[in-house]
Amino acid sequence: MTDPTMCVSRRDFARFSLAASAAMLVGGKTARAAAPTGEPIRIGVLHSLSGTMAISETTLKDVILMLVDLQNKKGGVGGRPLEAVVVDPASNWPLYTEKARQLLAVDKVAAVFGCWTSVSRKAVLPVFEELNGILFYPVQYEGQECSRNVFYMGAAPNQQAIPAVDYLLGEDGGSARRFALIGTDYVYPRTTNQILQAYLKQKGIADADVMVSYMPFGQSDWQTTVSQIKAFGSAGKKTAVISTINGDANVPFYKELGAQGIAATDIPVMAFSVGEEELAGMDTKPLVGQLAAWNYFESIDTPANKAFINAWHTFTKSPKRVTNDPMEAHYIGFNLWVQAVEKTGTTDHDKVIAAMVGLKQPNLTGGIAEVLPNHHITKPVYIGEIQDDGQFNVVWQTPQEIPAQAWSPYVPETRNLTGDWRAPISCGNYDTAKKACLGTRHA
Amino acid sequence: MRDIRWRLALATIILTASGYMAVSPVQAQTDTPSAIQRQADQPAAPAPVVAVTPAPDAYSGLASTHFDVIAASIAQIGSQETPQAHDTLKALASHHLFAGNDGHALYIHDGDGWRDVRTGIPASPDPNQVHPVRVNNRVRLALAEVQAGQALVTGTPAQRLAAASRLAEHPDPALLLLVDHALDTSHDAALDATLKRAKAAIILSPGAPVSNPATLLAAVASLRAQGGLTSRAVLAGFAGNETAPTQARDAARHAMASIDRREKIWALGQQAFYGLSLGSVLLLVAMGLAITFGVMGVINMAHGELVMLGAYTTYLVQKGVLAVAPGLSGFTLVLAAPAAFVVCSAIGVLIERSLIRFLYGRPLETLLATWGLSLIIQQAVRSVFGSTNVAVSTPGWLSGAFQLGGMTITMNRLAIMLFAAAVMVALMLVLRRTALGLEMRAVTQNRRMATLMGIRTARVDALTFALGSGVAGLAGVAVSQIDNVSPNLGQGYIIDSFLVVVFGGVGNLWGTLAAAMTLGIGGKTLEPLLGAVSGKILLLVLVIVFIQRCPRGMFPLRGRGIES
Structure with a gap:
């Protein structure tokens, strides 16, 4: 030790910095699980840990770390331990591209679990296709994409949006005949609403009975929109709102609904991006009865889900942490990847991708997720109503799992498209009418 | 379309109970078979071995998994003027009502522990064999309607006024008789005015009994004077109703235009x-x-x-x-x-x-x-x-x-x-x-x-x-x-x-x-x-x-x- 009265000398400082940077460089690579032996298999975690998306994505990083931990305790994969390489793209879309390249080219990871917003997925897509990586994408999205290098573990529109609209049109949902589509202004809401508008038209809802409105990210003043919804609802027909509002803007939106006295029994709001995590910061009493459509709810009572929630509470050392849909998607994706690696006995990307189609993994809430030729999976769909404890009460579910449609049959340009990555078609956008692959690499 | 038969029946029963009309409750019962029938249609749950299956009653519907059956059951229970019925609906509103998985048993679980709904006797059901009675917006709406109907007849003046305003905003044709009755017995100017608004809205809402054109025109005029988005919604619904008299529909359209002008300002x-x-x-x-x-x-x-x-x-x-x-x-x-x-x-x-x-x-x-x-x-x-x-x-x-x-x-x-x-x-x-x-x-x-x-x-x-x-x-x-x-x-x-x-x-x-x-x-x-x-x-x-x-x-x- 140096003399405590002395300031840090320049040499000490240099020595310290060297040691610190060396430690940082070695960093993740020194922390290895002890139990399984052999060369570790590295997997990448590409989730924002800072910036606006940190609120949602930090949890997903933790889930992967938990799954890696549990897998290593079970003896790793094929006797080899797993090692997570965590990077932080900081909610910065170009940085996603950079970090994805780093994971694939420098860290040589066997698979990457990551991305939340569609814009981040679109940013890394070219990198994954160029370097032939594997990305497991855990969030519900707008569809109209089918890449060989991506496994879409979240819902396609026909696994969330379409069943949700069916529920609203049905008697239990209030037989709605007028729809306000309210969303944040970016690719996911716009594409989803385009599909929904086509679908509603097919269901006999006139154009005059559909209102579409977009708000910027992080909008905090919803007074005008809510009063527009109220006026829109005064046309003598049962009205419902379909919300594709994302992120922080949801809280002020629901607060304004509550303040202006719109109850779920008058004008129900069906949300596609509001889950347990988003409700955690809300006083849900004025929201009781508002709806959300997902493929997983924490409140669904199955032994597998209970075990998962317990493991999550143990891992995070907090009994208050909630679980949500994208977390289950990571759970499914991770286990499918483990299966594929154990089946092929290698982490070789081409072999793993080929082995994935047809693999099955039980969902946490019952039923089986099966990897389809279009690299999406089958999923059950649940409609939940918000309760005053911030959890969802499932009021409707599909009788069985629904296979994902990567391309929407309701959009004229993609009506005939299908994805099939098995030989001999091996194409993401195969036109069944022309019997030809459209050929571009992904979209 | 919503089936309103059972709610019409409910109105008559409440009035019977309050001595307004002499309708046999038996007749009302026969009008509301949907709940029981639906209950019977359901696939039987794997019930525990019971010597005698209890006969289904108004309450059994609450143990159903179908929201329409639950809603119908609520209306039936609401028509019974018993403290037991009142307690049950209150427990349902506050999430304290539990149903057995056998599709029949019902318990209230609150601060005083478990008790059987039908008998009021303390019970100790197996927690794995009961679930909270299923609630969704449809059930909530049915519950609110029943409670408004009850409040209109038996509530305190404040409750009656609240129920009347709710009815004016959510017109329910099944409750027309109750509104008429309340109008006859009302001695309060504020309540009177609200009830008249409610009545006008009910007369024009879909499913209401057919009224003569003069009554319809009066109702349209009343809503026109009232103004506001809820009146507009009722008028719009009426204007779109093809079976209504043309003259009244035209009047409704004019009233809507007038309301729209005011709303614009x-x-x-x-x-x-x-x-x-x-x-x-x-x-x-x-x-x-x-x-x-x-x-x-x-x-x-x-x-x-x-x-x-x-x-x-x-x-x-x-x-x-x-x-x-x-x-x-x-x-x-x-x-x-x-x-x-x-x-x-x-x-x-x-x-x-x-x-x-x-x-x-x-x-x-x-x-x-x-x-x-x-x-x-x-x-x-x-x-x-x-x-x-x-x-x-x-x-x-x-x-x-x-x-x-x-x-x-x-x-x-x-x-x-x-x-x-x-x-x-x-x-x-x-x-x-x-x-x-x-x-x-x-x-x-x-x-x-x-x-x-x-x-x-x-x-x-x-x-x-x-x-x-x-x-x-x-x-x-x-x-x-x-x-x-x-x-x-x-x-x-x-x-x-x-x-x-x-x-x-x-x-x-x-x-x-x-x-x-x-x-x-x-x-x-x-x-x-x-x-x-x-x-x-x-x-x-x-x-x-x-x-x-x-x-x-x-x-x-x-x-x-x-x-x-």
Whole structure:
């Protein structure tokens, strides 16, 4: 030790910095699980840990770390331990591209679990296709994409949006005949609403009975929109709102609904991006009865889900942490990847991708997720109503799992498209009418 | 279409019970077979071995998994004027009602433990064999209808009035008889008027018994006079009903047009209210900056984070009050405001003494340093409170809204407007009427001269910064009522705050007020015309053009002594 009265000398400082940077460089690579032996298999975690998306994505990083931990305790994969390489793209879309390249080219990871917003997925897509990586994408999205290098573990529109609209049109949902589509202004809401508008038209809802409105990210003043919804609802027909509002803007939106006295029994709001995590910061009493459509709810009572929630509470050392849909998607994706690696006995990307189609993994809430030729999976769909404890009460579910449609049959340009990555078609956008692959690499 | 047969039956039964009409309950029972039938249609649950399966009754439907069966059962139970029925519906409304998985047993589970619904005898069911009675919006609606119907007949005057207003907004043809009965027995002018509104709405709603054209026309006229969006909805539904007489439908269309005209005028007022309320929020968050940036010239990029800390203080105060004195939970905001002011002022002094005072006169360094500071504060809050939102609840007296003519005035927005006005007045008084205010203005106008006059400028600087920070904290209290309380909260307001201060004229509180209101009302006027995104873009373009022409804002401070 140096003399405590002395300031840090320049040499000490240099020595310290060297040691610190060396430690940082070695960093993740020194922390290895002890139990399984052999060369570790590295997997990448590409989730924002800072910036606006940190609120949602930090949890997903933790889930992967938990799954890696549990897998290593079970003896790793094929006797080899797993090692997570965590990077932080900081909610910065170009940085996603950079970090994805780093994971694939420098860290040589066997698979990457990551991305939340569609814009981040679109940013890394070219990198994954160029370097032939594997990305497991855990969030519900707008569809109209089918890449060989991506496994879409979240819902396609026909696994969330379409069943949700069916529920609203049905008697239990209030037989709605007028729809306000309210969303944040970016690719996911716009594409989803385009599909929904086509679908509603097919269901006999006139154009005059559909209102579409977009708000910027992080909008905090919803007074005008809510009063527009109220006026829109005064046309003598049962009205419902379909919300594709994302992120922080949801809280002020629901607060304004509550303040202006719109109850779920008058004008129900069906949300596609509001889950347990988003409700955690809300006083849900004025929201009781508002709806959300997902493929997983924490409140669904199955032994597998209970075990998962317990493991999550143990891992995070907090009994208050909630679980949500994208977390289950990571759970499914991770286990499918483990299966594929154990089946092929290698982490070789081409072999793993080929082995994935047809693999099955039980969902946490019952039923089986099966990897389809279009690299999406089958999923059950649940409609939940918000309760005053911030959890969802499932009021409707599909009788069985629904296979994902990567391309929407309701959009004229993609009506005939299908994805099939098995030989001999091996194409993401195969036109069944022309019997030809459209050929571009992904979209 | 909704099946209203069973609800018509319910009305007759309630009236029978209250001695108004002599209808045999048996007849009513035969009118409502759907519940029992549906129950029988269901696949039988794997029931435990029971010697005799209990006969299904009105209550069995509650144990169903189908919402239509549950809703029908509620209507049947509601028609029974027994304390048992009343308790059951109350338990259902408060989530205390549980059903056995056998599709028959029903228990109330509340503070007194488990008891059987039918017998009232304490029970001890296997918790794995019961589930909460399923509730969704359809069931909630049925429950509300039944409870409104009951209140109309047997409630206290206040309950009857509430039930009548509910009916006027949610007209239910099944309850027409009850409304007529209530009208006959009503001796209260307010209740009478509300009931007449309700009746007019019911007569025109789909599924109502056929009325003669004169009655329909009278109902249309009544709704036309009433106005408002709910009347418009009923009229629109009636106008679209092809089986109704043409003359009455035409009248309904005219009435709608008349209501639309009135609504258009009210909408202008409503827009003005929205604009003023948005302006008040802008004013609140910008006022602190108007002091630190406007008066002191410090570019404080951490201003938003001070607002955020004010919101978190509100959260902590609320949590503390709930833990110590839950009875005071309605007044947490009253306590939170001074707390946030003190906390943020203290942090402000800390920032000024430890960072900003070394950087006076170096705006670029100040900008960088305070920006770094904002990141540090954000991350610190994220580490302590987590990255997710924390829940700040709205006290009862601040929730909801009231009607002012055709305008909806939300309580929380109104409170924020008044709060902003109060803070503005207080700030003006501090600047104009106190010694500190005098010293502050002196230091701003000519620092060297002020020093020569014996003013301790360092102390004044610290206090001024503390004042600005404290006002930011107050803004945080207000913002916690309408926005997310998360570590990112401040980022959403920092740009707007600078925009308001620069647009209004640096160093002038009146300018800040004018700018906040201009931006608020301008934004809210453009939003419905162009959409929120384009509206915001246009507004920013207009501000840029304005700043080009008048670089010192709307109300520039003039004088020789201003330091640049």
